[in-house]
Amino acid sequence: MDSSGMLRRLLLLGLLSVVCYGQASQEVSAEDFGLDKPQPAADRDLVEVLEALLGRMNNRISSTEKRGSIPLCGMGDRCAMKFGPRIGKLCDCTRGASCNSFLLKCI
Known part of the structure; x- marks a missing residue:
């Protein structure tokens, strides 16, 4: 009975020391880098x-x-406009989409 009580106390003390060690401050100060010296x-x-x-x-x-x-436009929005033989850009399609030159919409 006495040895089991001692074992419990040792386990409790070991658990407390592990928990306290994990919560120790890990802050880095200017002294660690030697920044106290004047430049x-x-x-x-x-x-x-x-x-x-x-x-x-x-x-x-x-x-x-x-x-x-150039502003971004969503799926299904107009991304270009046809000016005769040329196509003018209104906006860029979002990632994963491209401007369809026939429909002039982001798909």
């Missing part, structure tokens, strides 16, 4: 130049997306 002036200048360059590139990309974006 040299050259690094700061490089970061500032890169941020300025990325800002300019972001402005260019967003302006071209506004001009060249």
Whole structure:
């Protein structure tokens, strides 16, 4: 009887230790990466130049997306219009569909 009580206590203690170990904090701090050191002036200048360059590139990309974006149309919607011998595009069909050149609808 005494050994079974001891065994239960050991199992309970082992289970508690496993549960507590699983809930331990896994947070990463700046100290782990050594970010407490001050950055040299050259690094700061490089970061500032890169941020300025990325800002300019972001402005260019967003302006071209506004001009060249074609809206998406769903299944069965008109996706093109016939202008004599040519077909003009009204919208792009969603993924998995294509614009039928005879019906001018997404199928």
